[in-house]
Every structure is written in C-alpha cells, then in structure tokens.
Ligand code: HEM
C-alpha cells in the first residue's frame with residue numbers, strides 16, 4: 164500500500180493483507196459511526212431504564228403523548244426514505260436528483276424538529292410542566308428532547324452536505340460520506356420509533 | 366473503499382531516489398508551530414498534550430489532598446500561611462468546612478477523571494495504539510484532536526469553577542443529590558456544581574471521541590500480519606478500556622442531564638419531600654428518587670474504576686515481559702481475563718449501594734458477581750508473578766513501578782473481597798476502609814502503571830531518557846509512602862472512622878488515632894514533594910536528559926521501536942513494517958529478543 168510518506172500528508176489508510184489484496188474490512192469511519200451509535204444507544208437505554216424504574220414508584224403520573232407526535236413520526240419515516248433515495252442517486256451519479264433528495268431530507272428533518280417542538284408546547288400548555296412532582300411528562304421532555312438534539316445534529320450535517328452538493332466541488336466521488344449520513348439518519352429514525360413504542364406501552 | 370484506489374495493484378516499491386525526493390519534499394511542507402504543537406493531529410503530540418495537561422492536574426489534585434490532610438492530621442493547629450493564600454477559605458489559618466468539602470470533592474474528581482482517565486488513557490492510547498499496531502495515525506486524526514480539545518475545555522471550565530465566589534462543587538466526587546441538587550443546602554451546590562456538571566459533560570464528550578477512535582483504530586488499522594493475537598497486551602488493555610468508556614460514559618451523561626434539570630428547571634427526577642433547614646422551606650418536588658442517580662452514576666462509576674486500572678495493567682504486562690526478558694506468561698489468559706473483567710464491570714455496580722435499602726436478594730446477586738471479579742484478577746496477578754519468576758530481571762525504574770503495581774493490586778484487591786460481601790460492607794461502607802481500599806487498588810496502583818509507562822516510553826516520546834537515580838528515589842519513597850499512608854486507614858475504618866468528615870474530635874473513641882493521623886499527613890507531604898521531584902525530572906529530561914542513541918533502547922519486540930528515534934508525523938519513513946510473530950519472543954532459541962518484524966525462521970516453532 165502506502166509506500167512513501169510525505170511528512171504530514173500521508174494517506175492514513177487501512178493496511179492490506181498478506182497476498183497484497185485489500186482486506187475486506189469495513190471502512191474505519193463507518194466502523195467509528197457504528198461504535199458511536201452503540202454509545203448513543205447506551206444513553207437512551209440508561210434514560211428509558213430510569214423511566215421504567217421510576218414508573219414503578221409512588222407518586223408517578225402518566226401523561227398522554229401529544230397527538231402531533233404521530234405526524235412527526237410520519238415525517239421522519241418519510242425523510243429516511245428520501246435519504247435512502249439520495250444515497251442511490253449518488254451511487255448512480257445522478258447528481259441533480261441527489262441534490263434534490265438531500266434537500267428534501269434536510270427539510271423533512273427540520274420539519275420533524277419543529278413538530279416535536281410543537282408537541283412539547285401542546286404538552287406544556289396542557290399543564291405538564293417542569294415544576295413540581297415527577298412523572299412521565301418530565302421524562303418525555305428530556306428523552307424526546309435529547310432525541311431531537313441528535314436529529315438536529317444530523318440536520319446540521321445534512322446542511323453541510325447540501326452546501327457542498329450545490330457548490331458542486333465534489334471532485335472525489337466517494338460515497339462514504341453519504342453512506343455515513345444515511346446510516347446515522349436511519350439510526351435516529353429507528354431510535355424515534357423505539358421511543359414512540361416505549362412511550363406508548365410503558 | 367474510497368481513498369485507497371491505488372491499492373489494487375502490487376505494493377509499490379520504494380527506490381532510494383524516491384525516498385530522497387520525499388525527504389526533499391518535506392522541507393517544503395514545514396508545519397507551523399500551531400499545527401505542530403497546538404492544533405496537532407499527530408497522535409504522538411496529542412498523547413503528550415494529554416500527558417502534560419494530566420501532570421498539571423495531578424499537581425493541583427495532589428496539592429488539594431495535602432491541604433485537607435493538614436486539617437485531618439492537625440485539626441487544632443493553625444497555619445497562618447494558608448490564610449495568606451486562601452483568604453476567607455482558611456480563616457485564622459484553619460481550613461473552613463466548605464473549603465474542606467470542596468477540596469475532597471475536587472481532589473477526587475480531578476484525580477479520577479482528569480488525571481487517571483484522560484491523563485492515563487489519553488496519553489498511552491494515543492502514543493501506543495498507532496505505534497504498536499503499525500498505523501500512520503488514528504482512524505480519524507481530526508476526531509482525535511477534538512478529543513484533546515474537549516478535554517482542554519472541560520479543564521478550563523473546571524478550573525474556572527475553583528474561582529467562583531461560592532466555591533467549586535463540594536458534594537463529593539460522586540455528587541449525590543439531593544445535596545448536589547440544592548444550592549440552598551450547600552455553598553458548593555450553587556454555580557460551582559453547574560460548572561462541575563458542564564465540565565464533566567465536556568469531559569464525557571472528550572472520552573467518547575477518544576474511545577471511538579481507539580476502538581476503530583485497533584480493529585481497522587493494524588499493519589500487515591498484525592493479527593489480534595499478535596497484539597501486545599498494552600493494546601488489548603487499551604481496547605477494553607475504550608469499550609468500557611464508550612458504553613458507560615453516555616449513561617453517566619444522562620444522569621448528569623437529569624441532575625441539571627433538577628437543579629435549574631425544578632423537575633423532580635431525584636428530589637422528593639425535602640425540607641431545607643438552611644432556608645426553612647419545604648420544596649414542592651415530589652416523587653423523585655435519589656437512588657436513581659446512584660444507579661446511573663455507578664453504572665458508569667464501577668466501569669470507570671476499571672477504565673482507570675486496565676491501561677495500567679496493560680503497561681505493566683508489557684514492561685514486565687520486556688524487562689524480565691521472558692515471554693509474558695499466559696498471553697491468552699491475560700486477554701481472556703481482561704475480557705472477563707470488562708463484562709463483569711458492567712454487572713456489579715450495585716455493590717456501591719448495599720446500604721441504600723437495596724433488596725437483599727438482589728444484593729446477594731451483586732455479591733456473587735462482585736466476588737467473581739476476583740477470579741480474573743487473580744489470574745492476572747498469577748501471570749505477572751510467573752512472568753517475573755526466574756526472569757533475567759533488569760531493575761529499571763519502570764520495572765520497579767510495575768512490580769510495585771502488582772504488590773498494590775494484590776493488597777487492594779484483597780480488601781475488595783471484604784467489601785464485596787454485603788454483610789461486611791454494611792459495617793465498612795463510608796468509612797476510611799473504603800478510602801484505603803480504593804486508593805491502594807486503584808489510585809496508587811494506577812499511578813504506578815502510569816509511572817512505569819512514562820519511564821519506559823519517555824525515550825520514544827522525547828528521544829531522551831529520564832534520570833534513573835531520581836527514578837529510584839521516586840519509586841522507593843512513593844512505594845513506602847503509599848503503604849504508610851493507606852495501610853493504617855484500614856484499621857481506622859474497621860474501628861468505624863467515617864470518610865469525608867473534617868473533624869473527628871467529637872468521638873472520644875477516635876482520639877487514639879490522633880498520632881496516626883499526624884503521621885499520615887507528614888508522609889503525604891513527603892510523598893507529594895517526591896512527585897514534584899519526578900515532575901522536575903520529567904521537564905528537565907525533555908530538554909537536558911541523556912540522549913537516546915539506539916533505536917531500540919530496551920531491546921523490545923514491539924513495533925514502536927522500529928520507528929526512527931524521533932519519528933515524524935506518519936511514524937515510519939518507509940513502508941510500515943510487516944509483522945511475523947507475537948510481541949513476546951523473549952529468550953527464545955538462545956536469543957534475548959526477536960522483534961515482531963522478523964520472519965519466522967526455518968524450523969522455529971510457533972509461540
Ligand atoms: C476483587 C476485587 C474488588 C472487589 C470485590 C471490590 C469491591 C468493592 C466494593 C464492594 C466497594 C464499595 C464499598 C462501599 O462503598 O461500601 C468498593 C469500592 C471501591 N472500589 Fe473496589 N473492589 C475490587 C477491586 C477494585 C479495583 C480493581 C478498583 C479500581 C481499579 C476498585 C475501586 C474502587 C473504588 C474507587 C471504590 C470506592 C468508590 C467510592 O465510594 O468513592 N476496586 N470496592
């Protein structure tokens with residue numbers, strides 16, 4: 164593989180196997196993302212376990228989930244679909260479609276966050292607030308809020324991709340960044356589905 | 366894969382001309398001071414940044430312990446000089462209660478997280494993972510750089526909390542609510558605790574960024590021939606450390622987030638039915654559970670103690686094998702016990718909570734799981750001792766610190782077996798016995814591993830040696846001092862002396878420990894002074910130490926010693942060497958050591 168090295172500008176690539184062929188390994192960045200996803204899962208596992216422990220104790224009050232969350236669920240599912248289409252377009256080098264689809268994912272992501280915010284407002288106005296006794300509402304704000312923060316992180320990343328796509332200076336036709344984006348986006352989608360089911364059933 | 370399209374052909378062959386060309390090239394691409402030393406993406410520089418920041422924190426954290434030991438050893442004496450430096454915190458030359466609690470809290474926080482987590486893993490994971498796996502750098506040098514700078518920001522916030530007018534957090538390094546949640550209950554629980562929580566959140570981010578990279582690098586960036594079972598044990602230990610961190614720190618973060626909500630927004634995650642006597646007010650919070658915080662905290666807290674000890678275990682394994690000129694005994698058993706410890710570390714957290722009213726049945730399960738940790742721990746100790754056994758031991762400072770580590774780990778592990786039994790723990794919980802247990806098994810032991818690593822790899826980091834005479838003084842004083850300080854605390858704890866109390870004079874029973882406490886304080890001061898001597902040695906040797914003239918000064922097998930004495934960014938000037946054997950062929954076939962890069966000879970057996 165890399166045989167020469169220029170100080171400070173070497174290629175930092177995974178090595179090759181004994182016979183000179185490249186090892187069929189997952190790209191390091193993708194791997195890093197998977198570990199990061201594991202880490203995020205632990206965070207929400209911690210919070211939802213706390214929810215379960217607390218919900219069995221005295222003084223617990225359940226809350227009804229705001230209706231608007233159904234719309235946000237639809238939105239994020241749709242955005243996942245569009246993201247997947249964007250990935251396919253990118254791989255097929257249909258850059259115009261790719262741009263549109265990334266823009267679509269971005270807009271749907273923003274919509275999701277706005278809908279969540281509206282849901283929180285509904286809940287807040289219905290009297291479920293921070294002050295006072297503990298209950299499902301306080302957890303819902305924190306857990307769904309943290310989820311929205313993770314979506315927002317994805318939205319920012321999408322914005323960067325969007326700008327890059329429109330500036331059109333992609334000389335490197337590597338699909339890795341798009342794949343990373345898609346993986347993360349599907350993950351926050353699935354995470355939301357998990358949380359939704361959790362809030363409905365527990 | 367994207368950026369290695371040039372890989373499909375045969376590996377390129379370097380000709381002398383090309384190498385020359387590149388060396389020439391280097392001059393044109395001179396890095397600036399900023400990219401080389403400040404915002405560097407070179408893992409070796411980042412490792413040094415972690416180390417030096419860790420040293421700064423160790424001085425601060427160590428000094429704090431000397432200050433509160435003054436109070437514990439000489440409760441009725443005054444030290445006017447303290448008032449000069451700390452003003453109203455040491456009114457009349459005596460450490461005030463708020464100050465005392467702030468000191469023990471910051472001592473614990475700083476040493477556990479900023480020194481023995483960031484300073485230790487940060488230093489050696491960064492330095493050793495690419496070098497010993499045979500990689501140019503981490504999987505993502507950029508995230509790696511971010512990891513350091515998040516640590517730096519965490520440090521800035523934590524330092525700033527020392528200077529706010531109500532003082533820093535002072536509810537103990539565990540920051541249990543309700544105390545830590547109520548600013549009215551305690552000066553330190555005002556803005557100090559918010560800053561503490563923010564600093565810790567930044568710290569968690571730093572740990573996660575680092576850990577992700579370490580795992581990804583170890584699994585994906587090893588050089589040709591470097592199978593997992595050929596990795597030196599340092600890398601295995603750092604690997605499991607990173608896994609522990611990546612899976613447990615996020616849970617701590619969620620615990621902290623809930624605490625921030627309770628503190629600032631009036632929620633009741635942890636709070637219920639509270640009357641604050643300082644303000645004479647009953648709080649509206651209802652239905653919260655302070656125990657919930659303890660679960661979230663110790664779900665990290667216990668893995669955290671292994672995050673602290675595992676890197677030292679790895680360093681010690683490597684240093685002992687190199688310096689007894691013998692293969693490590695039971696390599697696979699070492700890896701297996703690291704693995705077992707990692708799994709068990711997630712399953713024992715409630716042994717910190719035996720007295721919280723935990724269901725006794727549940728408690729007994731945690732007793733069982735806790736005591737199980739003794740098995741892999743004992744395997745490791747056995748293997749270190751058998752590695753030393755009949756070795757041709759070279760007593761370098763690194764070797765001594767490694768042997769010291771084993772001694773401390775045995776002593777402290779044995780007291781762990783006491784505590785793991787919930788019935789005994791009911792008596793010992795929150796006494797000085799706990800302080801003795803974890804300082805010996807974790808605090809000092811892990812420091813010893815870190816020292817061993819610094820003495821051993823200093824030549825690789827700076828191209829010079831540390832002074833050995835100072836190293837020997839450093840070892841013997843610290844070793845004797847550690848036992849003199851912490852051994853007597855077992856007796857105090859058995860007698861019931863509580864931890865975290867600033868004044869025991871109310872108990873006539875404990876007066877008999879007066880002289881003992883004086884002795885402990887005096888020894889602490891001496892030990893602290895010797896650490897300053899080490900730090901002098903460290904900085905002096907960076908500039909004036911004896912120069913390393915040999916590429917492989919310790920005659921070690923691992924890859925870092927195949928790089929130039931002062932490696933540039935990218936580590937190897939030519940191709941990355943290929944690996945043909947495990948890291949522990951010492952004293953084989955009549956040869957003292959056989960580097961990993963040497964092909965297996967004809968008729969040579971596998972290890
Ligand atoms: C055989 C192995 C061990 C057993 C059975 C054991 C058991 C325990 C138990 C039951 C406690 C809680 C005591 C209490 O608060 O009442 C404890 C505290 C502690 N242990 Fe261990 N331990 C072992 C080894 C270790 C190791 C290897 C480390 C670190 C590397 C460690 C670090 C700590 C720390 C830091 C605390 C105190 C935390 C605090 O309350 O501030 N222990 N240990």
Ligand SMILES: [Cu+2]
Pocket residue numbers: 666667670713714716717
């Ligand atoms: Cu523990």
